[in-house]
Amino acid sequence: MTRKVSNFSDLIQRVTASCLLHPLATAAAKEDDNSPYESEEEVENDEEYEEEENEEYEEEERMLGPLKAFKVKQMEVLMEEVFDTVSSMKRAYVRLQEAHSPWDPERMRAADVAVVAELRKLAVLRERFRRSGGGGGRKKGRRRGGGGRDGVASVREVVAPYEAVVEELKKEVKVKDLEVKNLREKLDSAVALTTNGSAEKKPGRSLSKRKLGIQAMAAVPTPELFEATMMQVRESSKSFTSLLLSLMHNAHWDITAAVRSIEAATASTDKFHNTSSTTSIVSAYHAKYALESYISRKIFQGFDHETFYMDGSLSSLLNPDQFRRDCFTQYRDMKSMDPTELLGILPTCHFGKFCSKKYLAIVHPKMEESLFGNLEQHSHVQAGNHPRSEFYNEFLGVAKTVWLLHLLAFSLNPAPSQFEASRGAEFHPQYMDSVVKFSGGRVPAGQVVGFPVSPGFKLGNGSVIKARVYLIART
Template sequence: MTRKVSNFSDLIQRVTASCLLHPLADTRYDSSCEKDDKFLYESEPNMGADDDGEDEGDGEDEEDDEIDGYGEGKMVNLKALGEKKKLKQMESLLEDVFESVSAMKRAYMSLQEAHCPWDPEKMRVADVAVVAELRKVAVLRERFRRRRGVDENGRRRKVRRREAASLREVVAPYEAVVEELKREVKAKDLEVHNLKEKLDNVVTLSSNGGGSGGSGGKKVGRSQSKRKLGLSQIQAIAATPSPELFEAAMLQVREASKSFTSLLLSLMHNAHWDITAAVRSIEAATATTATKDSYNPSAITIATSIVSAHHAKYALESYISRKFFQGFDHETFYMDGSLSSLLNPDQFRRDCFTQYHDMKSMDPTELLGILPSCHFGKFCSQKYLAVVHPKMEESLFGNLEHHRQVSTGSHPRSQFYNEFLGVAKAVWLLHLLAFSLDPSPSQFEASRCAEFHPQYMESVVRFSSGRVPVGQIVGFPVSPGFKLGNGSVVKARVYLIARA
């Protein structure tokens, strides 16, 4: 009797320990436990019979052996179920990994497709999708590491702590980036606030300077504002088109034009050009109708040049400026017959200023690398073919590679073409600003042999006395001037000579 009770106690302990070591939510486990309970309950009458003194002899030992065999089989089944569950969990994890990698690949392909044609919104959505899939892969990696390191005894509290720590490790870099971006935004907001205050002060000063002084007072105020803020700050602050912004853009056109002229003149010297003959050809073009071959040194119609040897750069800059500003009065430089500025002027002005804002910070080389046939790309191609004649290019570089690429709709990657793009971008932005203003600026140009008017003209040559001597007339125009809607004037630049 004592042995039977002991065997049942051992059986109960083994089953209980197995359930605790291998907790499963499977219905097969529940049914087996119910079977154990049923087995135990059905064994109770026999226990009662033994208590009444019935002795079964060897049958008792056989029953004990059967119970011991049943317990051992149960333990084996539980271990098999546990291994099967782990295998299913690993298969599920691998499926999640393959799905996440495939989704990340699709998102990355969408990100590449958004670059050509250029689609900022599609790029933003694809970028978010790629980051989301990378996070999923990182979480799956941590799940695999945790699962590999989990002890089969299953300490769930320890697992939860590891999960929380792993999650913090995954999220921590992104939180740090977010905090850094927040600090940068605060710094930029403070900078914008300070610049707005400076702009308000400058505008107030400019208005007070206008008073009875007319346009001269306004000009003084504007020059002071440029000295205080600087060109880049004025452009960064401007939220609406303004005459001051147009003047700043015109200064950029002049600087870019000077830089390109210096490079072109240097190439001419290296190619052993007759600079004096080239200058005479340019002077002739300003006095007569310009032709495609007007730059050619053989087309000489003036016996002696009015430009001194060290002032040849002004004649060359005049030639470049005339080519770039040709068609400036039309909304598309006469590249097509668009009439949007007449059919819907308000919307057209808004569109022009939006394009100005979008393009002013772009690198023209990168833009044309993505959209070579956009309106700006067509403008660059048209102006390059107008400024650089095939004979000129062949003389400077020994080949016509630039012309070949430009003629086929491509844009060369060279220092010379990059300098050219600097002028093209500056003129294009000025053109967008001109059609953003209401009313649009009125362009004018000083004519050859005209009297010098300091209110509308500016001499490119500085005189020793600081003032233009009496009796000076226009030898040739260098760059055009503009009359703005607020009454101010962007002076035309001219090369002056003494009256004969």
């Protein structure tokens, strides 16, 4: 049984004995003179050296005593200033928080200036502390080799509060730039409308000019704006499809089997497709079109209803003029918003419910578990939340463009009519675009629709947004 330590001297004896009996200590002693003990002469020399060292230390203490007392007093004053500054900064920060609710920009700006001022004071006090020798034993070494680094660090600490203020000013400038941009859009739109009005009276001038810029169209709903938004829908859909396909490849999916499943779901008759067949009409290189067709069919489902059938609202029938104005107001408010930020503030708004519904329709639980190894994102969406992942963020890009297109569709009078090429239908170049490019740029004879990729629209001004289709040979 190990003996317990009874007092401090007992502890010292035990530590000394342990050091003497340690193998390393014994080995070192043997290397020196093959003896574990010092000679009497060495002991006497050590005692004399300790006495001389003690005398020098006492003399140094007598000489430096007043200086140390002064430094201690100086340090106490410095610490008092530090505590006062921290307290002032805390009070300023509390005032800054209070200015947020209720929102008071003037109080917020004043409190922000106060917080920054106290941070500057702290930076100055820290610099005083370092110059007074508060840096400890490392300061001397740094003067020789690393003084430059200390200087750079101090400058950065002093400049940091100013940089924070500059960043805030930059944000304010961006907000002002957006306001100016919106005003310019309205001005350009007014000029464009005036120009079109005068051109309409002149013979031989076409009213439906498609070269109008998006900025000039943003103040009023126009068929041209609807066409431009549909182009954005297609681009975002292609981007999301590419990401999903790459995840499937990484998860070692059988892409051919997945394509066959999509073909079976889109087939309306057995004329051109047998669901029990082991072959596919889509080549491996064109699998992205089948996947894009699946995504488009899911996300456009319910497009003809004012709320995608999320509720039984009939506002578009009861008060159509006001409903059209409201839809276009929502479009203008939302087009420049980041969907992630919007859903972070209002996760259960109409757009948030739309995103949740469409994500759960497109990404099956088994699909998500296979791609990511868990159902974390699925659980978040089912609970009414919106994950901040790269995959979900890419999905929000598609959802936002479709939502904007839907708002525009219900802003126009008359509203665009949606159509989709049916499977096995003849190819009509005035209503369809082939996603697969043929040699010579022309579709050869005998081609029919293998499956639709994205819908088309007929607009009120007579123009047509062509449906995109995947073509196959009739035979």
